[in-house]
Amino acid sequence: MTKRILILSVFVVASCGLAYELIAGAMSSYLLGDSILQFSTIIGCYLFAMGVGAHLSKYVADKDVLGRFIDIELAVGLIGGVSAALLFMSYAWMAAPFRTLLYVLVFMIGAMVGMEVPLVMRALNARDTAFNELVSRVLTFDYLGALAVSLLFPLVLSPHLGLVRTGFLFGMLNVGVAMWTLYVFRAELVDGGGRVLRACAVMFALAVGFIQSDRMVEWGEHGLLGDEIVYSTTTPYQRLVITRWKDDLRLYINGNLQFSSRDEYRYHEALVHPVLEALPWARRVLVLGGGDGLALREVLRYPNIEHVTVVDLDPAMTQAFTTRPELAKLNKAAFSDPRVNVVNADAAVWLQDTKEMFDAAIVDFPDPSTFGLGKLYSVPFYGVLKNHVAANGLVAVQSTSPFFAPNAYWTIDATLREVGMKTWPYHL
Structure with a gap:
């Protein structure tokens, strides 16, 4: 049973890891344009950070593997969950540090995601799982999780939930993995009570963010566009926003001005x-x-x-x-x-x-x-x-x-x- 829990956690954390990467790429493309440049640099930074994280995982002592895995899930859930909202707000209200913040977040998330699978494999290995079975099962569920998100993100999540709410959703999934691991392995963990409190606090913060996502987006767009927003919607194809200032209506598509009613004629x-x-x-x-x-x-x-x-x-x-x-x-x-x-x-x-x-x-x-x-x-x-x-x-x-x-x-x-x-x- 404990082995299955760890294997299923790989599916979830792989899904979350790819989701944060897609969110960062989509958000930077939406705000900065040039989607090829944004996705290429973000994917490169993310993969490099995963390599760094995989290397750092070897410094975790065997007796602390599960505890550190839980700590990492809470950290990646919090940082990854708020990443879309944080990026959008920073661009809207103080555009100068946006690129720096973008790549710092991508590197931090990538490094923590890079530590997850090695730690899970070590936890399974400690439970006498055969090496060939360990590698095949972990990588199978890792790739299945990535496939699931790669399909759901463009077809369901981005058009229907939006980037900000999707970020909070996957953050809660990471924290859910941490809480389930805490429950299943409670007898083996030190400071279980403290971790439970931290997990509940992070889950609460992410749930509030999920519920308030629309307000965050509206507040950010107000800072970005400057005028009162009279209509906004996210479709499977684009983000539409209509603003008004006195008698001037303006249409923005994906943040780009399309017309002003004062001179569109x-x-x-x-x-x-x-x-x-x-x-x-x-x-x-x-x-x-x-x-x-x-x-x-x-x-x-x-x-x-x-x-x-x-x-x-x-x-x-x-x-x-x-x-x-x-x-x-x-x-x-x-x-x-x-x-x-x-x-x-x-x-x-x-x-x-x-x-x-x-x-x-x-x-x-x-x-x-x-x-x-x-x-x-x-x-x-x-x-x-x-x-x-x-x-x-x-x-x-x-x-x-x-x-x-x-x-x-x-x-x-x-x-x-x-x-x-x-x-x-x-x-x-």
């Missing part, structure tokens, strides 16, 4: 009107992205337009700008217009599957700051898009800024020309 008019003014005969228009309905609002100003298809990945985005009065007012209830058909799908996949043709297309995607978005600015994507636009039609593409991101701007221009489109670059 300049951008959306410049995106739509050059195309539709040149096509007075246009009847069918495709809008890719633009889930806020603001580009759609400009398209619907033209009485000759009979049908508009809007393809946006996130249903929460189009739903918010359809049903929330202050947002629907911005786009003049564009999504309620009978000429409009909203499709919530990946634009690249939808274009591959549809047979519809259009007279004009408005491409209003976020800047290509990630590889996921980059595919929407690629030669294959523009090639498929071209096949769905009339030979004498036009396409307008949001292309970042020729001043602030000239490489991206002219790369998009070159990519469009690569598929045979004639381009007319312009900017505000």
